[in-house]
Amino acid sequence: MDAGRRGRSAEKAQEAEAARDELREALAGVDVVLPSLGVDLVSLTSDYLSPLMELGCCRADVAWKLAAALRKCAQ
Numbered sequence: 001m002d003a004g005r006r007g008r009s010a011e012k013a014q015e016a017e018a019a020r021d022e023l024r025e026a027l028a029g030v031d032v033v034l035p036s037l038g039v040d041l042v043s044l045t046s047d048y049l050s051p052l053m054e055l056g057c058c059r060a061d062v063a064w065k066l067a068a069a070l071r072k073c074a075q
Contacts, residue, residue: 015051023037030065030069031065033062035056
């Protein structure tokens, strides 16, 4: 891997991690915690895809809280 590609990969990783952290913080602000929230490593290494977030699994009560928070913001 050349230096330019490594630099871009590192930049993509930092951007994806910042997005994940911002989403985690916003969700925490409405009392929603997704324990397996993370960056999808396969998409992170792709030259063609933007990095994807893995929202992961959550309990039913967390899903209810998330749905309520989204509905409140949509009003």
